[in-house]
Amino acid sequence: MLEISDKTNLLEQASYKYTLQDVPEPNLYRDVYNYEEVPKVAFNHRRVPMETPPDIWITDTSFRDGQQSMAPYTVKQIVDLYKLMSKLGGPYGLIRQSEFFIYTKKDREAIEKCMDLGLKFPEITTWIRATKNDFKMVKDLGIKETGILVSCSDYHIFKKMNMTRRQAVDYYLETIRDAFEAGVVPRCHLEDITRADFYGFVVPFVNEIMKLSKEAGIPVKIRACDTMGYGVPYTEVALPRSVPGIIYGLQHYAGVPSEMLEWHGHNDFYKAVSNAATAWLYGCCAVNCSLLGIGERTGNIPLEAMVFEYGSLKGSLDGMDSTAITEIARYFSDEMGYEIPPMTPFVGENFNVTRAGIHADGLMKDEEIYNIFNTDKLLKRKPGVTISKTSGLAGIAYWINEHYDLVGDQQIHKDDPMVHALKDWVDELYADNRTTSISNKEIKEKIKELKGND
Template sequence: MKTSEIIIDDTTLRDGEQTAGVVFSRREKLAIARLLDLIGVQEIECGIPAMGADEQDSIRALVEMELSARLITWNRALIPEIQASIDCGIKAVDISLSVSDQMISRKLKKDRTAVKEQLKTALGFARQHDLYVSVGGEDASRADLGFLVELLQITRELGGDRFRFCDTLGIMDPFSMYDKVAWLRAAVPEVEIEVHTHNDLGMATANAIAGIRAGARFVNTTVNGLGERAGNAALEEVVMGLKHACGIETGIDTHRFRELSLMVAKASRRELPSWKAVVGERVFAHESGLHADGVLKDPHNYEGFDPAEVGLVRQIVVGKHSGASGLIDRYRSLGIVLSRDDAGLLLPVVRLEALRRKRDLKDRELVNIYLNGAELLKAA
């Protein structure tokens, strides 16, 4: 395991809140930001000042918290919006421009020259005010790489700090992400790259990690993968993926991931699925006889990491697919000692009941099965 210099820029309070129908109260924003800061997230994208007075007040309240994490706001590359961020007490901004020919011509009704001039004006203004600047390339995944190099060169020449490579539509795969980020890093090595990925094809986390492996130092995440349409790369997935798939330690305290996920799920009114990768309640639940037996012998047989790493606990579930080992362990947790022979006698009853109920069995149901089967066990 190596310690990285990867910077997590969590955008739960910005892109996460842009999830259709999601609204965070100011109290919720402050609580989420505080916990993100406590676990070691290095940067928090905290809102869009141009939205108006209420958003600006929330951002000022976040600034007043004096967190260790750097606060950064999202702005179009327009002087009035950057000024609104300055007025909130913000010292770091993302200035966003559409960079694909599709969006330049069909959305902005402009050309590449106009985009470059807009970047020069906005970046020049931001640097005059000593702001830390991330230049956000909206729809960069569909942009011409040569044009992106021109924008990176302008970023370098005018003192921008990094360039955000956005897969705005979530249409990339990890292989093309790696190739494009690596190409840009080689073309303009002086400018750091940030990757911002969406999950429309279910590859946001994979694309984020591919971008990091290609040389990006900054990565956008959201708690639980909240975000526009299908969401963004999930904070908990990116951090644990880097740690356990890539051997890269981010310095984030993962033990409070479950707590953080539940907090954001409640605030966003978006239920956290029990099977959600990394933080779902049943990610470490084992029912299959083969799996339960294996994990009871050695958790590493069927668990890639300790559930305590993310604030979860292992569960042995009794249901249709249970075997003797899982049944014995579950009854032991209820204070009931079963022999293997006893378990063999009760298993058909347990499986039939689970089949009838179409789910795993609860503690009370298991106790009733044991009590009702007492004569059967005595006879055996």
């Protein structure tokens, strides 16, 4: 049977209708996931087209997945971070939604205070258990959309839930009907999709969800969750690990529109950002992230990373205020006591700091030589240097100019007597078996001492 595709406007075979394979034993993909070995990446050399949607955006899970790996945030912290997130997302709401827990009095207070701010973006959504009481709480708060866990791999269906695939589908659909009856848009979280039988379970299950959505006259969102970080962005990779294949299949064989499709990834194999960008490129409008990447195990997709990934792909930040990233990082550090690993891109203490004297010499001549972009403009963070045994005269001169805001004719150069005196002092410290960098406080005190001796 041939039909005109709404997506491609071309005649396509409509015979690819997948039915649920209610297998007696779980498919655990032991050839890929041996458990005693590194997971394998298998190729089938099948290509799918890259179909980037006209609009792409970011959603947030900092107050849900992020909170699961930290001490619970206070109401004030949630409200403050929510406001900063709104600032970061800009006037067009490119950080479109943020999901919250709803179970405790504190959770509900935080939601109410964020709603009272009257900010259009990020829209407040929730994540709940599949019970009528939880749906009632969502409706009472005026929340329009909520996440529902619908685990889709046989690891979860057989091993955790002790169900068959058919039983799992029936249980999930009953839950989704409850959401529709409550007038709430369900966001179905396809947990562990990168270990799931894609055409034997995922596609036929999502087809049933889409049918139910059409009957109810209420839209439904599908979140593809790479729960263990197994997804890979490479082209021609076989399912279930192929990110392009998952996005393509959900669109073309399960009928999920791009704007209803969301990618949620983890960073267990360092692929969170590349997988998220790949999801965008192959037809997924939304990527779900958390501030600083904080989340289960190795964390989620860092939200700040996808801000710059967006700018790279679209050629513009489209109104996003990237300087808010630095404010967010400082808030985590100063107000919440969270220690950001110093080498973390964009937010770490050493992100745009160099220790090598030869690099500092380049920075003095033109910061573009050793800085990735104008970090002062985009992040309100000037490139810096730390003083160590490898800093040299150039590094010391750069440090003085940076920390005392010396510009133009005021700047000192590496042949300045003060620079040479500091260099001699640094060399003496390291000759005495010092192994750490010299703190800013130590250097400033030494400069005061040297000036006092003049």
